[in-house]
Amino acid sequence: MKRTGIFYGSSTGTTENVAKQIASHLGIDACDIHDVGSSTVEMIDSYEVLILGTSTWGYGELQDDWGHGIDTFKKANLTGKTIALFGCGDSEAYPDTFCDGMGVLYEALKDSNCKFIGFVSDSDYTYASSVSVIDGNFVGLAIDDVNEADKTDARIEAWVAQIKGSMA
Numbered sequence: 001m002k003r004t005g006i007f008y009g010s011s012t013g014t015t016e017n018v019a020k021q022i023a024s025h026l027g028i029d030a031c032d033i034h035d036v037g038s039s040t041v042e043m044i045d046s047y048e049v050l051i052l053g054t055s056t057w058g059y060g061e062l063q064d065d066w067g068h069g070i071d072t073f074k075k076a077n078l079t080g081k082t083i084a085l086f087g088c089g090d091s092e093a094y095p096d097t098f099c100d101g102m103g104v105l106y107e108a109l110k111d112s113n114c115k116f117i118g119f120v121s122d123s124d125y126t127y128a129s130s131v132s133v134i135d136g137n138f139v140g141l142a143i144d145d146v147n148e149a150d151k152t153d154a155r156i157e158a159w160v161a162q163i164k165g166s167m168a
């Protein structure tokens, strides 16, 4: 597998837990799972594949630590890298901004000459609107651990199987 790092922003631990589950399925060491609030350009440059996770706060906003994260990722050279996104949200309390943070990340990085993998059909989700959805697909793995925790494991497993081929 290509050298892979996971960077997450998490306020109450949900996205961090999902990051660890993804890492465990992919055999990624703990030293390659990073709180994005402590990320550096050198860390980002050292990976070929980047798995980036954020929850959504406020009303459709990135998790706080991604303020530093976006600045750092914009300074890094992402040309030729492969990026997979995942996001945590709450589709019942925030149906109009469900997992928007993931879409904000995508918008910020999409012109960086990197390749995005891991888009997921929105057919298994109930929500009203999300900037993370393009043509019926989330730009990454959407997790609603607040209302659909029973689906989290299966969603992670299916997504890992989906992206694995592009990480070989």
Ligand SMILES: Cc1cc2nc3c(=O)[nH]c(=O)nc-3n(C[C@H](O)[C@H](O)[C@H](O)COP(=O)(O)O)c2cc1C
Pocket (backbone or CB within 6 Å): 009, 010, 011, 012, 013, 014, 015, 016, 054, 055, 056, 057, 058, 059, 060, 061, 063, 088, 089, 090, 091, 094, 097, 098, 099, 100, 145, 146
């Ligand atoms: C004040 C507040 C605002 C939130 N805003 C959104 C939102 O706009 N969209 C969404 O999908 N989820 C929203 N959420 C839900 C969180 O994203 C969700 O609880 C997530 O699992 C938290 O993950 P974390 O612990 O990794 O930060 C909000 C939650 C709170 C408490």
